[in-house]
Amino acid sequence: MSSPPRPAGRKSKKILEISSYPPPRAGWGIRVSFVKQALIEAGHECQVINIAPESRTIPSPEYLTSMNGLDYAWKVFKLSLKGYRVHMHLNGNSPKGFILTIIAETLNLLTFKRPILTVHAGPYQIYFPRERAPKLAPMFKFIFGVARKVICNNEAVKEKIIEYGICPGKIIPIQAFSRQYLQYHPANLSGAMGDFVERKEILISSYVFFRPEFFIDRMVKGVAELTKIHPGVGLIILGSDDNSEEIRALVKELGIEDSVFFAGDLDHDTFLTLVHKSDIFLRTPIRDGVASSVLEALALGVPVVASENHRRPPGCITYNHEDIADMVRVLDETIRNLPEVKKQVIKPEIRDTVAEEVAILTEV
Numbered sequence: 001m002s003s004p005p006r007p008a009g010r011k012s013k014k015i016l017e018i019s020s021y022p023p024p025r026a027g028w029g030i031r032v033s034f035v036k037q038a039l040i041e042a043g044h045e046c047q048v049i050n051i052a053p054e055s056r057t058i059p060s061p062e063y064l065t066s067m068n069g070l071d072y073a074w075k076v077f078k079l080s081l082k083g084y085r086v087h088m089h090l091n092g093n094s095p096k097g098f099i100l101t102i103i104a105e106t107l108n109l110l111t112f113k114r115p116i117l118t119v120h121a122g123p124y125q126i127y128f129p130r131e132r133a134p135k136l137a138p139m140f141k142f143i144f145g146v147a148r149k150v151i152c153n154n155e156a157v158k159e160k161i162i163e164y165g166i167c168p169g170k171i172i173p174i175q176a177f178s179r180q181y182l183q184y185h186p187a188n189l190s191g192a193m194g195d196f197v198e199r200k201e202i203l204i205s206s207y208v209f210f211r212p213e214f215f216i217d218r219m220v221k222g223v224a225e226l227t228k229i230h231p232g233v234g235l236i237i238l239g240s241d242d243n244s245e246e247i248r249a250l251v252k253e254l255g256i257e258d259s260v261f262f263a264g265d266l267d268h269d270t271f272l273t274l275v276h277k278s279d280i281f282l283r284t285p286i287r288d289g290v291a292s293s294v295l296e297a298l299a300l301g302v303p304v305v306a307s308e309n310h311r312r313p314p315g316c317i318t319y320n321h322e323d324i325a326d327m328v329r330v331l332d333e334t335i336r337n338l339p340e341v342k343k344q345v346i347k348p349e350i351r352d353t354v355a356e357e358v359a360i361l362t363e364v
Helices: 027-041 069-081 095-110 134-146 155-162 191-199 216-229 245-254 268-277 292-299 324-336 338-343 353-362
Strands: 014-019 045-050 085-090 116-119 149-152 171-173 202-207 233-238 260-264 280-283 304-307 317-319
Touching: 014 027, 014 069, 027 045, 027 292, 027 353, 045 069, 069 095, 085 095, 095 134, 116 353, 149 155, 149 353, 155 171, 191 233, 191 260, 191 268, 202 268, 216 233, 216 245, 216 324, 233 268, 268 292, 280 292, 280 324, 292 304, 304 324, 317 324, 324 338
Parallel strands: 014 045, 014 085, 085 116, 116 149, 149 171, 202 233, 202 280, 233 260, 280 304, 304 317
Antiparallel strands: none
């Protein structure tokens, strides 16, 4: 990945990223890893405090751990004293995230630096926007208000942030997807995973976390029905398999163990190799914004079938997420017309939005 050189004479910046960080490889963490790399390549300093539940206590040279609340606050304050500006990441679904954000922003302010904030996901989440949780409006006004800049996914999210009384001029929509996401070397798929991919006539891939908002139970029930119509269909589930026990039990109960493969957390090369080899990419959440995995699939020419949330990119084929039969119908129609559907995939614009974000983080 290339970054523009830092102009001669310009002082390097110190940026403290506070976010989930790989592993597992998830949307926020992948983005932050690209931003960190670009900052360092441009001559700046960047540290990451990892707040991912799955990995925050596991030591790594790539990030700082956050063992507990006190440890987290101390590290934020210590790095703030050393001149680091906080770049906080959050969405509107996690009360714990709100608390961590308020702590980080306040500690950064105490050292006379105004933090930068990135708001992830779409315009409708559990506690966001204002009409979803009016009692939390003062908290959000503080979180958005003290930030020097607020980065969000798109104009729709920006409009919802403005409703908290925030100055429009400091809210900057930047698409999370960037050209770095598509840089990969095709991986050699071997063992059980390679065998699964080779023997399936139709390969459906889906990137998930084993959380309720991904509706994975509906997905596997739908696939069970789909295999009655298309016996050669295989579903490969991508992403960390933490908390997957109930879904694995459901797959066994439905008798479709031969049609579902749990790939687990994968490196970037293997992940994109599997997406590229897929005939269909299936996206099930409804509170997401423009998901990077959806854009990756489209950019690779893979048809995307997704739950309808009115924020899907052009070319996505959507279904009603509450209706398993509708999911099966859409997947069936897509499979029956697959050659034509593949020709009609609309590839998204691919900008270097990582460079755009780095420019905001390091501007004078």
